[in-house]
Amino acid sequence: MNSIFAFIRGGGVMMYPLIFCSVVLVAVAIERFITLRKANVDGDDLLDEVKTLYNGGKDPAEAITFCERKGGPVGRMFARGLRNSRRPADSIEMAMEQEAANEQPALDANLPIIRSIVNIAPLLGLLGTIAGMIASFRAASQVGLSNPTAILGGIAEALISTATGITLAIIGFLFYNYFANQSKKIVEDMEYYGAELVNFLTGRLD
Secondary structure, three states: HHHHHHHHHHOOOHHHHHHHHHHHHHHHHHHHHHHHHHOOOOOOHHHHHHHHHHOOEEEEEEEHHHHHHOHHHHHHHHHHHOOOOOHHHHHHHHHOOOOOOOHHHHHHHOHHHHHHHHHHHHHHHHHHHHHHHHHHHHHHHHHHHHHHHHHHHHHHHHHHHHHHHHHHHHHHHHHHHHHHHHHHHHHHEEEEEEEHHHHHOOOOOO
């Protein structure tokens, strides 16, 4: 633990905003992982259950309840389509597209925060580098080159903050790509299974 604190102190003042960014990044990553895990339901199982619970002439209430209980964007979109199941195909599609559009912001929520950290962290590290180099040049001007310890301390500060900023940016970039791909997959599932449900409700697909 002492070595961690020594590492943070050695990186200079810019380590504190970098630590703050890392805490925010971890918190957002945990939130996104939990949210997207809940949102990612098996569309095949959901569609098969809807087909079992609902046939053209039956009341769709049971199927709607199941879809809402199952949760996830696909389930809520299915429920919206089932509520409009007795309308023309265009009306069903429009209702489901509106529901899908309503779900999109929740799927992409907090991704801009991760992207901001990816962009800011290297700049904070660079600023720490500049501060460390300034400290090194100041020490060199005061004590000359006869005392390299003070000069090397400023260079170490510069390298630590730079390494921390770049590492944080790399981790954030990996998180961003993973969560963006998960969100994209769920949107693609909504498009595919939404079309399958419309086909079933309108008799275009048994």
